[in-house]
Amino acid sequence: MIDKQPIVRFTDVSVTFGFFEALKHVDLSFYRGEILAVVGDNGAGKSTLLKVLAGLYQPDSAGGIEHNGIPCTINGIQDSRALGIASVFQDQEFCDNLDVTANLFLGHEKRDDFRRLDVHTMEDEARRVLAQVSSPIGLRKPISTLTKGQSQMLSIARTLLDDPEMILLDEPTASLSVMQTAEVLSYIKKLRSNGKSIVFICNTLPDVFAISDRIVVLRHGRINGMHQTHDTSYEQIIAEIAGVDNAAGVLSTLHNGRKGVDNTGAGTLPTQRFDDQKRLIDRQDSPATESTYMQKGGTIKDADNAM
Numbered sequence: 001m002i003d004k005q006p007i008v009r010f011t012d013v014s015v016t017f018g019f020f021e022a023l024k025h026v027d028l029s030f031y032r033g034e035i036l037a038v039v040g041d042n043g044a045g046k047s048t049l050l051k052v053l054a055g056l057y058q059p060d061s062a063g064g065i066e067h068n069g070i071p072c073t074i075n076g077i078q079d080s081r082a083l084g085i086a087s088v089f090q091d092q093e094f095c096d097n098l099d100v101t102a103n104l105f106l107g108h109e110k111r112d113d114f115r116r117l118d119v120h121t122m123e124d125e126a127r128r129v130l131a132q133v134s135s136p137i138g139l140r141k142p143i144s145t146l147t148k149g150q151s152q153m154l155s156i157a158r159t160l161l162d163d164p165e166m167i168l169l170d171e172p173t174a175s176l177s178v179m180q181t182a183e184v185l186s187y188i189k190k191l192r193s194n195g196k197s198i199v200f201i202c203n204t205l206p207d208v209f210a211i212s213d214r215i216v217v218l219r220h221g222r223i224n225g226m227h228q229t230h231d232t233s234y235e236q237i238i239a240e241i242a243g244v245d246n247a248a249g250v251l252s253t254l255h256n257g258r259k260g261v262d263n264t265g266a267g268t269l270p271t272q273r274f275d276d277q278k279r280l281i282d283r284q285d286s287p288a289t290e291s292t293y294m295q296k297g298g299t300i301k302d303a304d305n306a307m
């Protein structure tokens with residue numbers, strides 16, 4: 001259920017690097033219980049938008065940011081955390097030689113009164129956050145044994161330690177397999193059902209259409225389209241990403257075999273891929289994960305994955 005009062009509202013937000021405007025006059029609101037997908041071509045300003053929310057970039061002076069209706073500035077990660085905004089940027093680093101719990105608390109370890117590591121408290125907390133993304137990962141498993149999907153989930157779970165209201169995800173499914181993607185998308189849906197606001201950069205349109213509530217299209221730093229997901233189509237979104245009135249030309253180029261360039265899903269049977277992705281995510285919504293799915297019918301065995 002989407003709240004009418006936004007958690008965060010951008011008004012006329014622009015970001016300039018030297019003479020280059022990476023974001024131009026962006027008006028955008030972010031709501032609780034909503035998955036907002038941000039799409040756009042390379043260099044469209046998607047990561048810049050997220051970095052403004054995360055406090056890594058500041059808008060030019062004309063722009064304003066409100067949090068729960070109150071004007072604010074976000075001058076760094078500490079500020080965004082204090083506002084309940086957590087971010088997962090691409091290529092999060094983990095320590096391969098440490099287990100799941102140790103990686104979740106890396107740099108924020110809990111200690112008892114004698115400054116010893118408080119493993120019990122950390123494991124209790126780890127269980128709590130992993131339950132929010134419904135993952136049956138063993139807490140003491142070495143991180144090196146996790147699948148890519150599980151590692152991505154762990155990056156997301158790590159943000160939940162601060163109990164944020166809003167979670168920013170920069171291409172969380174990039175470079176994941178179909179099953180891993182379905183697993184991560186199901187975690188994201190679970191976060192929405194826990195009332196979080198999710199801002200999710202993704203250029204794989206089947207993934208965007210499978211889980212988002214709203215889609216914003218950026219082009220050359222401007223908002224070139226904003227839609228409720230159920231009110232729009234692949235063709236419309238592709239046209240807005242490409243900056244054309246009609247996506248037919250773009251689609252036919254994709255259909256004509258620019259293999260490896262099309263990550264929109266539009267070049268290859270969009271409806272079919274959308275339905276397939278939805279089916280996979282629905283299957284992931286039952287407690288099954290990539291690993292349990294593989295145990296049931298697949299080829300990869302990961303039998304000791306469950307807690």
Ligand SMILES: Nc1ncnc2c1ncn2[C@@H]1O[C@H](COP(=O)(O)OP(=O)(O)OP(=O)(O)O)[C@@H](O)[C@H]1O
Pocket residue numbers: 017020022040041042043044045046047048049
């Ligand atoms: N720190 C920076 N200094 C100078 N230019 C920057 C900086 N960060 C981003 N840009 C430029 O701003 C534009 C938008 O970058 P941004 O990273 O937001 O794009 P994006 O939509 O996330 O693209 P991609 O899909 O490639 O990740 C790009 O032209 C980029 O080169």
Ligand SMILES: [Mg+2]
Pocket residue numbers: 046047048
């Ligand atoms: Mg980016």
